[in-house]
Amino acid sequence: MADRDHKELSGAAGVNRRGLLKCMAWAGTGVLWTVSGGVPRSLGLLGEAAAAETQAGGLTFLQISDSHVGFDKPANPNALGTFQEAIAKINAIPTQPAFIVHTGDISHLSKDKEFDDADQAMKALKQPVHVIPGEHDVADADNGKLYLDRYGKGTQGKGWYTFDAGGVHFLALINVFNFEPGFKSAGLAKLGDEQLEWMEKDLKGRSASTPIVVLAHLPLWTIYEPWGWGTEDAPRALGYLKRFGSVTVLNGHIHQIQQKVEGNVSFHTARSTAFPQPAPGSAPAPGPMKVPAEELHSVLGVRTVNYVHGKSPLAVIDTPLGA
């Protein structure tokens, strides 16, 4: 389906960008739900379509996630290596994205050496990298001190921040500091009152036509409660976002692509550059999923996001490392 659409589009000079973006967004959504067992080949073709499209202008940025530098178990004996590979692939994109976002779990065990290795790898990138922590980045005995010392400069509260690019307002949120331990609840992530109040203030004076991109490590919608794949107080955050015409939420954590659209808000989780995790509820626990070595690259990946001013929605294209 997507393959055919792509060919039709690339052959039709009269198709405007809105049409193409719409189609790509549809195609991306369409192939999405078939992705759990493997990677549809058409994603690679979409990637090519996106690359061609970005040359025509607009803001393109790229999301990487869950690099887990330091991980060396059978599911991927060299997570630093696959992270470096992802970075090399980014550097090979003909039209470079404006910047990179890393949606957390930079390291595997919050160790200095892991952060050092990850930083060293990211130095090869030509553009700025905006990072947020995953729970693996704040698992030191000091509750995230190592992460904040390294990446927290110039941020608010416990590391959250905003930035603007190409007319888009970005909110980099952190939902790995206020976990609700699962004694009486599901053990979901939390943004916490302090951050939510800051977020409400930040959004207050903004025009509803400002496109918003929200970054957070754990999904801001509950994907699978028994594994803690959700954020307990996300509804409050989404309440502040409701009046905006275009809201895109980019998450990591679950090492697989899931997407959902609710009103003006679209939610996306990204692949990991390190190892895949099982589909919700398909395994006894959400640990690293071992796949045959020759298949690993097909379940790891990076994501480019293209925003053309005045046109929505944002086009989100996932590309496997093996493509």
Next chain:
Amino acid sequence: MSHWTITARLAAFGLGMSLVAAMPNALPAGEAAVTANSAAVRIDNFSFTPSTLVVAPGTTVTWTNADDSPHSVREKDGKFKSAALDTDDSFSQTFTAPGEYDYFCSIHPYMTAKIVVKPAGSSS
């Protein structure tokens, strides 16, 4: 005090077994006499085993991560906490004060368990 309670507690002392798993008849002869000052909790498949461990004051509990994911041990009010434990890493904590200690994995907070510290022979 019932026979069940005594046996289960002794089993927990000596073997780090789950209260649920310690059936009265399953306790091998001889192990009831063990005076344990150490006990173990195994972390595997995203859970703590046993999920409730009863120990006497002075017992050192050692958690060992047998999973291929890292986990941590954090008491709910921060009374004790480990750094992230990689596969085969251990963390130990000695319990002196009687009481109930709820703890969780800060990396996977839905993983919860409990240490109960009470003097041997107490029936509460």
